[in-house]
Amino acid sequence: MSLDVQLPGLNLKNPIMPASGCFSFGREYSQFYDLSELGAVIIKAATKHQRLGNKTPRVAETKSGMLNAIGLQNPGVSSIIADELPFLSQFQTSVIANVAGSTVEEYEHVARSFKDTSLIHAIELNISCPNVKEGGVQFGTDPELAFEVTRRVKEQSNVPVYVKLSPNVSDIVEIAQAVEKAGADGLSMINTLTGMKIDLHKKQPLLANQVGGLSGPAIKPVAIRMIYQVYQAVDIPIIGMGGVLTPEDVLEFLLAGASAVAIGTANFKNPMICKEIIDALPETLSSYGFSSVKEAIGGAHNG
Amino acid sequence: MSLDVQLPGLNLKNPIMPASGCFSFGREYSQFYDLSELGAVIIKAATKHQRLGNKTPRVAETKSGMLNAIGLQNPGVSSIIADELPFLSQFQTSVIANVAGSTVEEYEHVARSFKDTSLIHAIELNISCPNVKEGGVQFGTDPELAFEVTRRVKEQSNVPVYVKLSPNVSDIVEIAQAVEKAGADGLSMINTLTGMKIDLHKKQPLLANQVGGLSGPAIKPVAIRMIYQVYQAVDIPIIGMGGVLTPEDVLEFLLAGASAVAIGTANFKNPMICKEIIDALPETLSSYGFSSVKEAIGGAHNG
Amino acid sequence: MQKLKATIRHSEIIARDTVQFDLLIDPTILKTIQPGQFVHVNIDDSSEHMLRRPISIADVKPDESLLTLIFKQFGEGTKKLAQLKAETPIDLLIPSGNGYPIDDLAIEHALLIGGGIGVPPLYYLAKKLKEKNVKVTTVIGFQSADDVFYEEAFLTLGDCFVATDDGSYGYEGFVTDVMDQNKIDFDMYFACGPNPMLRAVKYTLSDKEGYISLEERMGCGIGACYACVVPNRDETAYKKVCHDGPVFHTSEVSI
Amino acid sequence: MQKLKATIRHSEIIARDTVQFDLLIDPTILKTIQPGQFVHVNIDDSSEHMLRRPISIADVKPDESLLTLIFKQFGEGTKKLAQLKAETPIDLLIPSGNGYPIDDLAIEHALLIGGGIGVPPLYYLAKKLKEKNVKVTTVIGFQSADDVFYEEAFLTLGDCFVATDDGSYGYEGFVTDVMDQNKIDFDMYFACGPNPMLRAVKYTLSDKEGYISLEERMGCGIGACYACVVPNRDETAYKKVCHDGPVFHTSEVSI
């Protein structure tokens, strides 16, 4: 059974990778299994300077999901390059750097900084952060802003750029097409849905940040729908994510149109999940009649 | 413990009502309990003529939720008035008519038709249906279309109009403010998120309609977030819904800013759910320190 | 219809992935059950599964307060059900739908045709027909030898022919092949199984009157959500499988 | 740290809504456990609960391959755990976090201060200190008489003062009130409980050195998600409770 997939910048031995923000820079999970097993690792968001993130509580459980409002806590791009990437480079796996910022300039700076290292293979451009200059609109909800930030980050990058789309939009296809036109090499979808939980005891939003991002199996149907729709409208590959828990879920993402699949929240329930899914994938694929991962990609569009 | 709530057109003895489309016109559930126990009943969507709806499969289970693509199957507004409302009128409960259509003219027609009966107390204007004339955009995702359909339905109605908002939008507040400006007496939120499930055996979307509406506990965090945000931005009351399963969930909606709470999907798991929640609500409210429903409404905004 | 808790008295694997539950239940409700009706089963109290599962009533023994269900482990829900042990309570809507209207029919020889998980409801039907002195012949089809169940049970009530898709047991082929080869004489047929089988049966037996039991994905299971519809004969309106069916006269629906 | 399945050997309600689990577990891992460490518990295999629950290790008996947890039924997850019966397997990450660094401390008399569900880890700590011939005095606070547990257990290891918020048992008031009234002499304190209690203790005992164990909502429980942070002393960076804690020297963090 061949699990390999070739994508811009990424020669993946299998389509499975931990999702950004759920795996830090890999150290913690490396006590559970050899990270060389992974197709790739998407590291925690990098910003220009260190960020402390939001006040706690930062997470809350919801039915078949969770909310998080970490607030992009990270040590800053230079420290990531100096202290974290060398650790990851000991494993035989691709590294995707998640790039975040509050302004186009910050995005450009972070992308440019990653030029100094050969230890990343692609950029995941996280356009779900609020754009401070434009008054808190998310780059990811306005096609023109999305186009602009993609175009400018592409100019600063020497590796392929996958743009990570926000699902909190009326028309995901419009955004996907805008970033494709701006030169994106691929898409990564979906980021979290914006949600809230109220603390009944305290009678106020449970998260200190009030709202948080909803992830986990609860959002899988939204992810599948968006990937299915976008697959039909663009020609660049999609890294799919949102609620993956089982090898069957991975197959569902592939059929919908994803070329690779990232796993976020499920790592918290089961730190072995990525490895267990990689091990189980050949049997799952063959039980549904596939002899390779490539064969399954987009398979639900043939009907 | 006083559970009553007064809203435009609705003198509710308690804030609990079944959500549109999950309760038909009440007959089936009346074998399980006396519908007079309910604060109100929101009936299945009415269109101008009979509609057959979509092909099957029309529903699919998802984690802590479900997808549906019923497609507005209903016998048409005149038949609803003649055959269904008289049945409901034997119960001591308010009736809210859910009004749907593919064009503004159809919405107007349905709203006007309900003028002929005294058996409904309010209209729930469902602007989440695809607008055929405008090329499939939902009225609910464009603030100008939402304004226009609300204004024109208001003109045709002799009962208060609650506009039911779609959550599939980048900015829910903008839509809510548009319909408030157009004269809406209240809001009803949220309708379903658009989702999809792939049938792994058939390798195609499971629902005949491909996409369907995601409902159930999975979407509760999105509903709570949207209600919380809209409550701060408008002055009209909100009927909240999306994933209610327990009396604690009802309290969470009230605290977020809902004045009444509708229950949809949970009726399928437990046909007694509305009655059981009504019975349990006084104890739940008092265990969190409330002596009435009214006291809890918007309670999470005082911090 | 009622929502009630039954208790699993006995659980047994009777064929590949196929589980039989004998449920202890209030006998007054058992007396009202018609063959062909189903129960709508709640998987568990968690929110993970928001939809119940429809399972046909395979047998009823009011004297022992027992109700029998037979189901195949197919997806997550039936797999979870299969793991439940004796003494576990299980939440049902019962009885759901309309069964085979055998009390209103004057027939002498009934042909029962079942495929896979369509076989279970035919057992209670056969028992009831036999009680009314109707001769019963059964033709049941399965994928393979490992899937076959209840052949002996049906044999105690009349002739029973078994077919398997791969020929590993009984006749090779589909139930319609068995019917072709055995020229069974009968007044009326009663069929339950996957839609392709029902279509083939209806076509093959177009000169005979028959009742078929349909499967459709369900939401409420009580007629309130319009999930489980099937077009009427001329496709001008829908019938609800959960409420108007699952059993229909072949002339009522277009399949 | 490992992910492993333990088996519930015994489950018992030891106070109002308070459950003690004795878990059968691989003894090699038990020998490595430091007092103050916790386990990260998976509620069940369903997707309904995507987050594990952190529960302190209350006692360890390597000879019997036993690990003791004591937890209060608070929300849905702990209520589900409480219903698990003996022989049920339970999925843990173990051992999590850093405990009280008692091997590196030269002390003679330790004051242990616990509030509510902060009491359990102090029991294993008290046992370990006693083994090292450190004198142990314990002050534990609960809401009400019905909530009190482990007083006798602590009394076998040294003095133990109990306070209840409503005065229905022991001293009336908070643990700090007991400390005020009893002028306990000690070298170092070790506290675990809700943040307001820890703040009060830190303030009251500002002239003493102490270690505190913090609670914060967790995602991964292993240091990878940045959910469970607490600001360092000068609030210029965060520490992770799950990885750098849950036990901190009072000078390390700002609470």
Ligand SMILES: Cc1cc2nc3c(=O)[nH]c(=O)nc-3n(C[C@H](O)[C@H](O)[C@H](O)COP(=O)(O)OP(=O)(O)OC[C@H]3O[C@@H](n4cnc5c(N)ncnc54)[C@H](O)[C@@H]3O)c2cc1C
């Ligand atoms: C009236 C009726 C009677 C039935 N009687 C029996 C029986 O006696 N024995 C038996 O083994 N099976 C029977 N079935 C089929 C049985 O309901 C499905 O196999 C079962 O619902 C699958 O659930 P799952 O959790 O295993 O599958 P999943 O795929 O996890 O189920 C997901 C959803 O799809 C629905 N679904 C999946 N397959 C079917 C199907 N074939 N028909 C209807 N809904 C489906 C489920 O109800 C659920 O809502 C009957 C179906 C109907 C409509």
Ligand SMILES: Cc1cc2nc3c(=O)[nH]c(=O)nc-3n(C[C@H](O)[C@H](O)[C@H](O)COP(=O)(O)OP(=O)(O)OC[C@H]3O[C@@H](n4cnc5c(N)ncnc54)[C@H](O)[C@@H]3O)c2cc1C
């Ligand atoms: C290091 C550490 C050790 C702990 N040790 C114990 C112990 O020995 N005994 C005990 O009874 N309790 C202990 N707790 C608290 C315990 O984790 C919570 O009571 C429990 O997680 C609540 O889960 P729930 O399902 O009942 O509540 P829910 O409200 O349903 O939980 C929802 C989510 O919130 C989190 N959460 C809720 N309350 C807390 C809390 N107080 N602290 C951390 N997370 C919370 C849960 O982990 C879960 O992710 C400890 C907490 C921490 C951080």
Ligand SMILES: Cc1cc2nc3c(=O)[nH]c(=O)nc-3n(C[C@H](O)[C@H](O)[C@H](O)COP(=O)(O)O)c2cc1C
């Ligand atoms: C705790 C947490 C932190 C996250 N941090 C980031 C991040 O820094 N950058 C990013 O692009 N996405 C981040 N995400 C989103 C995930 O990468 C992923 O898109 C989302 O969680 C959906 O996948 P899942 O359902 O498998 O978790 C985070 C998600 C979680 C749960």
Ligand SMILES: Cc1cc2nc3c(=O)[nH]c(=O)nc-3n(C[C@H](O)[C@H](O)[C@H](O)COP(=O)(O)O)c2cc1C
């Ligand atoms: C089967 C089904 C049919 C529905 N039909 C309608 C409808 O006709 N009109 C409407 O406004 N909403 C309809 N809805 C949406 C619900 O009224 C409700 O807004 C949504 O399901 C969220 O609530 P819940 O999570 O409690 O189900 C339908 C939902 C379901 C599940």
Ligand code: FES
């Ligand atoms: S399942 Fe709801 S109408 Fe049949």
Ligand code: FES
């Ligand atoms: S819980 Fe994830 S870092 Fe502590």
